[in-house]
Amino acid sequence: MADIATGSIATAARRPRRRVIINKRIAPYFFLLPFIVFFVAFLIIPLIYAFDLSVYKSALVGGTRFVWFDNYKRAFTDPNFWDGVLLLFRFGAMQMPVMLILALFFALVLDSGVTYAKSFFRVSFFIPYAVPAVIATLLWGYMYSPSYGPFAQIAAGVGLPKPDFFNPSTILPSIANIAVWEFMGYNMIIYFAALQAIPTDLEEASLMDGASAFIYALRIKLPMIVPTIIVTIIFSIIGTLQLFSEPYLMINLARNVINSHFTPNLYAYTLAFTGQQYNYSAAISFVLGGVVAVVSYVFMLAANRGVDR
Amino acid sequence: MAIVGKSSQSPGFQRNRLLMTAVLVVYFIYTFIPILYVITAASKTNPDLFSTFGLWFSNDFKLWDNLHELFTIQNGIFLQWLWNTFYYAVISAVGAAIFSTLAGYAFAKYEFVGKKFVFALVLGAVMIPQTALVIPIFLLLSKVGLLNTPFAVILPSLVFPPGVFLMRAYIDEAISNEIIDAGRVDGAGEFHIFSSLAFRMLMPGFTTVLILAFVASWNNYFLPLVVLNSTEHFPVTVGLANWYASATAGSGGNLLYTTVMAGALVSILPVIIAFLIMQRFWQGGLQAGGVKA
Numbered sequence: 001m002a003d004i005a006t007g008s009i010a011t012a013a014r015r016p017r018r019r020v021i022i023n024k025r026i027a028p029y030f031f032l033l034p035f036i037v038f039f040v041a042f043l044i045i046p047l048i049y050a051f052d053l054s055v056y057k058s059a060l061v062g063g064t065r066f067v068w069f070d071n072y073k074r075a076f077t078d079p080n081f082w083d084g085v086l087l088l089f090r091f092g093a094m095q096m097p098v099m100l101i102l103a104l105f106f107a108l109v110l111d112s113g114v115t116y117a118k119s120f121f122r123v124s125f126f127i128p129y130a131v132p133a134v135i136a137t138l139l140w141g142y143m144y145s146p147s148y149g150p151f152a153q154i155a156a157g158v159g160l161p162k163p164d165f166f167n168p169s170t171i172l173p174s175i176a177n178i179a180v181w182e183f184m185g186y187n188m189i190i191y192f193a194a195l196q197a198i199p200t201d202l203e204e205a206s207l208m209d210g211a212s213a214f215i216y217a218l219r220i221k222l223p224m225i226v227p228t229i230i231v232t233i234i235f236s237i238i239g240t241l242q243l244f245s246e247p248y249l250m251i252n253l254a255r256n257v258i259n260s261h262f263t264p265n266l267y268a269y270t271l272a273f274t275g276q277q278y279n280y281s282a283a284i285s286f287v288l289g290g291v292v293a294v295v296s297y298v299f300m301l302a303a304n305r306g307v308d309r
Numbered sequence: 310m311a312i313v314g315k316s317s318q319s320p321g322f323q324r325n326r327l328l329m330t331a332v333l334v335v336y337f338i339y340t341f342i343p344i345l346y347v348i349t350a351a352s353k354t355n356p357d358l359f360s361t362f363g364l365w366f367s368n369d370f371k372l373w374d375n376l377h378e379l380f381t382i383q384n385g386i387f388l389q390w391l392w393n394t395f396y397y398a399v400i401s402a403v404g405a406a407i408f409s410t411l412a413g414y415a416f417a418k419y420e421f422v423g424k425k426f427v428f429a430l431v432l433g434a435v436m437i438p439q440t441a442l443v444i445p446i447f448l449l450l451s452k453v454g455l456l457n458t459p460f461a462v463i464l465p466s467l468v469f470p471p472g473v474f475l476m477r478a479y480i481d482e483a484i485s486n487e488i489i490d491a492g493r494v495d496g497a498g499e500f501h502i503f504s505s506l507a508f509r510m511l512m513p514g515f516t517t518v519l520i521l522a523f524v525a526s527w528n529n530y531f532l533p534l535v536v537l538n539s540t541e542h543f544p545v546t547v548g549l550a551n552w553y554a555s556a557t558a559g560s561g562g563n564l565l566y567t568t569v570m571a572g573a574l575v576s577i578l579p580v581i582i583a584f585l586i587m588q589r590f591w592q593g594g595l596q597a598g599g600v601k602a
Contacts, residue, residue, distance in 0.1 A: 027499035028419035032427070035412035035473065042465040043434055046445035053445065106333070114322075115329040123588055124337055127344075130580045132528035134546040135573050138553050139343040142350060142570065143363065150346065150363030181343070214325075235435075242438050245530050249550055252557040268440035273535070278448065285441035292436045 054282040064279075071283035080261035081284055085241075085291055087172070088263060092240040095176035099184050100232060106184075107191035108222070112213040122192065126185035133182060137249045140178045144253070166254035175246050183239075187232050194228040195221055230303045234296050241292045244269065264288045347577070350570040351375055358566055375571040382564075386540055387548065387572055394527060394544040394576070397459065401466035402523035409469055409518050410511065413476025414503060418489060428477075434470045439531050447535050461536035462544070466526050472518040479514030480507075516590045527580060545576040 054071050058064040075081055110118050143149045144165035152162040165174040198221055244265040251258050261267035271281035345364055352372040361367040379387050416428055446465055450456045484507050492502040530546045549572050556564050
């Protein structure tokens with residue numbers, strides 16, 4: 001009895017501290033739980049399931065059978081897939097520099113204060129980000145139209161031949177323009193925020209005229225936001241390699257140019273939903289994921305080397 | 310470096326400022342041409358769309374007629390699409406923001422087994438191609454009978470990995486460990502500290518994630534395209550894209566180009582207005598995310 005009494009007193013005295021320690025140890029799991037449950041259910045399990053699909057093959061004769069990495073072997077030598085990847089490299093090579101350099105330029109201009117109506121421009125340039133990619137494609141698709149688009153109308157008005165936005169050499173710039181329109185402002189806001197976070201000697205800055213303020217920003221501030229720039233480039237690479245909605249919605253406008261394997265995502269979609277080739281489609285998606293990872297990783301290595309130098 | 314020079318009142322500064330403003334005006338025009346186009350196109354008759362200049366109104370102002378057509382065609386299905394988009398986005402955004410906040414708090418303020426590994430998994434998740442996820446989700450949902458229901462769109466949207474990074478970065482900055490420790494010394498439990506102390510301080514970050522997740526869901530196209538097949542469940546993006554496809558393929562029957570444009574106008578205006586009203590929130594939050602990124 002006495003033992004129990006002392007024991008309980010001791011526990012009571014120790015309880016707050018011990019409860020805190022246990023709590024501190026298990027609390028993070030409770031905080032994580034809701035996210036992790038959905039993360040596992042809608043990300044990890046689908047991925048495992050997709051991987052499982054990708055090592056089988058189903059045929060009308062013989063049903064579904066395990067084929068090891070046959071689908072991957074096929075993907076690695078499938079010109080439809082690699083043509084799409086190459087096309088996206090070309091697309092990214094023209095779209096990303098234009099978008100990111102514009103974003104950086106405008107962010108520097110807005111940050112150095114060499115303009116009127118700063119907040120007006122900052123907000124207006126961001127507005128296209130609020131327009132769904134589907135609607136943006138629809139709007140530009142209308143404007144590119146040879147029969148009622150304003151560009152064709154203007155060309156006809158001044159006696160020039162109608163511009164063709166949908167032939168093999170113009171389709172990529174046409175899509176790139178939509179992507180620049182949509183995402184320039186988003187990147188600009190991120191750069192702008194990073195620039196604003198750099199503490200500056202206000203007195204010094206106020207003594208500068210416009211041009212030197214801009215050059216100051218370029219020489220001193222730009223190098224300080226390099227990590228932010230690297231992150232935006234990686235996100236742009238990931239976004240570029242996943243291109244789907246814009247070409248998918250423009251199929252009717254450019255029937256002879258945009259085919260079912262125009263981009264890898266379009267190819268995977270077509271394989272799955274018009275060809276019912278879920279197994280091969282899953283393999284294609286994984287190889288694309290691998291391409292995304294490799295390209296991002298190589299870029300990061302190169303960027304780190306550049307920064308170290 | 311000769312950075313000390315003319316003051317901001319000098320003629321040199323004024324000239325540079327005018328020049329830069331002119332450059333920004335050019336980009337502003339580029340940004341607003343499609344918005345102007347959707348407004349004028351939604352205000353025309355179909356023949357006028359083809360016969361009058363695209364970037365200005367025709368003499369026959371038909372916006373109200375086109376809106377009437379938009380909301381009555383196919384038994385008013387467009388209103389249903391708007392409503393679907395709205396409630397899918399609200400539920401997804403609220404859920405995603407709560408889950409991201411709780412998870413971000415765990416990553417920012419606790420040490421636990423597997424922390425690095427789990428965070429790396431969440432980071433890696435952004436590299437997964439949409440098709441790699443959505444196609445197996447489609448097949449799995451069909452096995453459990455959730456295909457072609459609102460759940461098929463909402464449940465996967467509750468996972469929003471960028472929200473977790475943003476909240477982790479924000480909480481790192483906004484809530485000091487001293488405050489949490491002070492709460493512990495006072496004998497408050499971990500959940501009490503979170504709900505009464507921390508939550509108020511992380512509200513700005515929470516609002517940003519809410520807005521970003523809302524926009525992500527409002528803009529989503531691929532997931533609903535794959536997992537829904539009856540028109541009454543469509544969000545605006547899928548519905549309008551279908552109308553657009555049938556109008557451009559010439560098989561639309563009585564579907565008019567101008568109706569599609571009226572639909573585009575109605576579906577972007579609320580979000581643009583919301584963005585203008587809430588700019589303080591998204592700008593502040595992107596700042597936190599961008600700087601830490």
